[in-house]
Amino acid sequence: MKISRRHLLVGGGTMAAGMTLLKGLVPDSADSATLLDDWTNHQEEWSLSVCQQCVGGCGVMVRQMDGRAVRIEGNPLHPVNQGGLCPKGLASLQGLYDPDRLTTPLRAKGKRGSGEFEPISWKDAAALVAGRLKTLRQEGKAHTALMLGGQFRGQRHGLFSRFWSAYGSPNYLRLRCVAPDEPAAAHAFMNGVSSPLAYDLAESRYVLAFGCNLLETGPAPVHQAAQFGRLRVRQDGGAHVTVVDPRMSVSAAKADLWVPVRPGTDGVLALAIAHVMLKENRYDKAFVAAHVQGFERFRQQVLAQYSPAIAAQITGIPEDTIRKIAQDFAPTGRPGEKPAVALGERGPAYSGDDLRTRLAIHALNALSGSLGKAGGVVLQTPAPLAPWPALPQDAPAKTGLSHPPLANRDMGALLAALKAGKSSAKGYPVNALFLYYANPAFSLGGGREEWNQAIQNIPLVVSFSPWLDDSARQADLILPDAHWLERWQDDSVSHLPGFASFSAAPPALPAAGGLPTEEFFLELARALGGTTAQALPWKTYGDVLAHKAQGLYGAKRGAVTDPKGPRPVGAFGSFAEFWKALQTRGAWADNRPGNPLARPFNLSPDVPGKEYWVNALLAGRQSALGAAETKAKTNTPSEAPGNFPFQLVTFKTNTRSGTRGANQPWLQQNASHHLRQGWDGWVEINPDDAQRLDIDDQDPVWVSSARGKIRMNARLYPGTRPGVVHIPYGPGHQGVGRWAQEGENPNQLMATTFDPHTRQPLWGDTWVHIERA
Template identity: 40%
Template sequence: MSISRRTFLKISSATSAGLLVTGRSELKGAQEQGGRSDAADERWVPSVCLQCPGGCGILVRVVEGRAVKIEGNPKHPINEGVLCPKGQIGLQILYDPDRIKGPLLRVGARGAGQWKQIGWDEAVQRVVSRLKALRARGEAHTFVFMNGRNRGQMGDLIGRFCSAYGTPNNVGHSSICADGSALAHYLTQGIKSYLGYDWDRTNYLLCFGAGFVEAWRPTTRLLRAYGHMRRGRPIRAKIVQVDTRFSVSAAKADEWIAIRPGTDGALALGIAHVIVKEQLYDEAFVARHTFGFEDWTDAKTGESRLGFKSLVLREYAPEKVSKITGVPVETIVRIAREFAATRPAIAAGERGASMQSNGIYNRMAIHSLNALVGSIDTPGGVIVQRGPSFTAWPDVVQDDLAKVGIKMHRVDSAGTARFPLAGKVYQGLPEAILGEGPYPVKALFAYYTNPLFSTPDVGRFYKAIEKVPFVVSFTPFMDETSEHADLILPDHTYLERWHDDVIYPSLGYPVVGLRQPVVKPLYDTRNSGDLLIQIAKGIGGSVARSFPWTDFVDLLKFRFRGVWEGRRGTIVAPSFAAFWKKLTEDGVWAAPPYRFGEWGEVLKTQTKKFEFYSNALEHKLHDLAKKEVEKAGEKGSEVTEAQALERILVGLKLTARGPKVYLPHYEPFRAPGDPRQFPLLLNTYKLMTHAEGRGANVPWLQEVLGVHTGMKWESWVEINPKTAAELGIADGDPVWVESQVGKLRTRARLYPGAQPDVVNMPFELGHQAYGRWAKGRGVNPNWILVNEYDYLGGTAGFFSTRVKIFKA
């Protein structure tokens, strides 16, 4: 900030002069006269938050056209009127002085920050002509659409745009988020999504590496659940936090189990061992609703197959698990007994367990515990989120160009033998772009996603983006990716636009909120939904025909018509117009309660059971092996299916062979690098104040950044006091944290909750762009993270980096 002293004085004296009238006399006056705000034009406008994917309902107090306070919407079932700190700060996003105020065209070098303000017509025209040309050349598939916060219809709209245009490369961000969990659910339950949990009725929570009250989703729902589990009902639930650090969640739990990074799966299997061995599991549930628990015989081949029971009894005795995890044997046994004896109980896990090199197996192991104690689709157990009955999308109209394009290999190799289960490999794009991919990337859109900040070993993306000739960003903020874009088509902020928001999986029953403009757009920005429809129309032909809506609101109404036609839930109206009106007043539609016992919705595997032994995984790997055999055959070489499978397993860096591959098991945690050179493991985590890296330019969040360390406005690395003493590092010292990828200078915080050989760094800061408060402040651990994969799902291992620390 460059305020000269003279201006400063002027401002401050003006402020104080303007304030001279406050005080007791005025307080009294306000009481008598009714105060200024009530005399003025004041409204409360319902909308939906967007700081995290939770989809909480909000009410915004608008006085004289200015939004002045955000509260929770009491009608919205996910947050019931309360709001987390990220929800509170929306005003500093709306009124961020560093917002992009209109379409920008790059005029200088990439990243040099030289822009030309252009009109929307010109901006749209540029995109259209570029995309049209690409398509005309038969290169539609070289267009990559990266997207992050694609809530509500935006996700489908983007998918539809890609299909109509003719590219398979719709790259969502979930491979760097928490796809490990979704894939584990897919392999065991057949549902490729996050799951809901009936927190309000559970009596025991065994939480593996999920920041229950900090960083898990949906934030406010979990915070509410926490309060309810503790004192909102007669029975106080026990919460056990398995974590590599003493997080706030661990502090707020009844018990913290310190575990070595990446070994959560082993602990879960050790617990399973005790439960099975002591016959504490729910025999009825296991018998009726699971597959692969006992040893079984393959009907087709007559082979005898290993069951989950034998596997855990054979390989995961507490003594062995204790050695792997560092958790004492007694603790493993005690927790197992508690977990099995307390019904209903939930075993949950998230990034700490799932975004590891062995994440999917870890999460399968954890989720197996729920099946063992029968906590699937029971009150107080795991539930499956249902969606609103939106009008079905009309078929995408595809011309030949689109049909050819869409069948091309994905540029990120998702779904191939390299990443068999992956739907997208967000963080793998740089390699693909820099030459490893099947074809070059010629155009890239980034919608509410910032790969130049949020991928491990993020330096790779800086190199990669230079190779993409046409980059378009849609965010209202000058983030790192926008800064390297050719064209910025700034969206409204979430408080200025129409947008729906289907809740994050949690409550089970269908809920959708409506985001509507609470104030008129402050700047010359445009709803990306409208824009995509415009671009599609501009491209014309089949692409245009795939988008028969006039604008995004028209599309929303089309989709919501189906919800209205369902005639259930909180809004039942005689006409759609009445339904829509009520929706804008309530801000939300919901159809409680959750319906238990719809097993067809809950267990969607081939066997319609909870699969300890994953047929889906077996089929996928065998299909890929068969393809390899075919491919080899085409080249004239002779490869057996077994050989091909072996080659795939080696490629996936799996140590298991045989049936164990398809069962939850512990794959040794990988952290590349020499432990002698880099003796410490770097653990990264998200803070409550972390709004997906988008909170960095929000002073309100910066000023309460780390509640457990008291740190504000800057980054830190948590070091165990004993380790720090050995390294000669004192609290507050500037230090270098160095990995094989790079090094960062930050501040040391001596924290007893750091394990001796693990250091912890939070995400959020370290922006090179974004705005006056974000830029150049703190460090982004992604710069030194090794880009390790869980190859099975193409997910990023965020905890696989070895580092050393020394005084700066």
């Protein structure tokens, strides 16, 4: 119980704090009287916000002393994190007070990309952007404005979307490897769902995670860690956790069983498990009869093709292990038995056959009959937020929107369209580019050269980054966003926890000089006038959130968290009272999960591709394996560069939080826990491979691919599959700040290929050569 902290929340947040000078640790001194005088009358204040160091949506509390933030910690009342916070969240004050953070708008001086900038006023910057957008619209080129948004949270997405629709550009695109608010394509195909599936991990009997580093980099890491803590101490002995991953991640290390699958073969392993369940009659027959379509075709093909013997050759996992997993995972039919879940959220494959791999993993949930049960797979229900009002559109907006967008979440297509400009048939040159939470020069495969080349002919490039990051360096104008503690912050958890929640909090601190980008767009709409201004009638982003929250109040569902226990929405006398409670308590939540079985589960959905997906998966993986074997045939120190025997699989640790969290020295220092390696990047090699290449732990090596070459230290890690190497993603920025530039960015080596169906970048398709430097 944290009575004093909760008391502060109850008391409205402000009280004078009597400071205690470390009694017992610091001896009294003659100066203490004066010190005490300086130190005693300080204003202590606690304010709330929602952490934005990742997409997890944890509620945080910030302790302020005379307006300085001096501590950040988890909000014990928040349903997502229940007081816990991960290293990223805890280090976020280093981002707030980062001396390299930009707080004034900058304009490029001289040639773009020269790295020289001069400060301009917010007024001039706004006038410049508004002027350019007005001109484009008058010239009938509204569609040539392009905004790229990254992995940011909250209702600002809807706001930007509205702005560009009212203005007349179809090119507001989001660049992110996971869209947590949308269901995975495989789930949409099989379950027919339109919101994401969620997993009740804490109550499940067996968790089978494919490539999903749940405890470190899952979609809501703190929530998942809390569930892990709960499933471990359950009265019945807890759930069995199995992690399938070529690399022994922290989650794999903490699991009961680590299955070091050959990269990209997760789908084959999943179907071999299905094979054993079908063959030994260990699937949930009642569930299949009641809810599953396309079963017979699936059964026949899986039984015909995916025997453990064949799968063992492809996946590198022994037949006995496959059988054992299937037998433990399968339901036994005992009364009161908890369900088992298979999950492949976030990157099991990231190599060819991404969609089919995820279909194979999700098929296991149907065979074990775990959908729609406590402890199984449930449906994430969206929070009943008020809809946006009708969108007014004038003729120029309609003309603009009649053009096809340059790309649809497909970065490969976008890069090609940007490079082609006028020359492609349906393409058109982009006249203004806006980057928000997006740093493509760093995050795209191929790295900065690829990106800089793609944008060289765009006359106006605007970045909203509060750091001079890799992409902002190439901008004409930088309009630094405020830190998330300095702006209205909201989040509607949309992924994995299974319950609906919504948080909204006013700025915890005054802005240091940056301007929240959403406020900039509201200003821009007013400057453009007409229907664009009508579409965004709100004075501040806080008004937008109040509008959205009216939906929660109107639905009379769920409750607002409170120290005395959740307070049902119906108990509030007015919206104003509800809205105030929401801001001062942290979150609204509704615990009822949705039903994923509103439509039958289809094991043989109609997915892109000529062949039946079960057949196509095996054929695809077999040919990939053939290619891999050819590549891996020669592997000696004398081998000429240009031959790439190692498959590269990148990963993230839980201290990497994207460009905006890159310049935080505590996170750099704590870069990895499994190796206790800080600051630099590194490449993980299996000790046997390293011995053959005469490489020792911490030796500098060159890692080269067909695309590029980087130098880093080798780490000999037995949790690496022979023939595979791993490089952490995150280090090696060009710019951002003084602490973000150590190490190398593995994207310099990456192939720029994308899955044709899911549009996911195929990070697993890169092969490298390693030699001692």
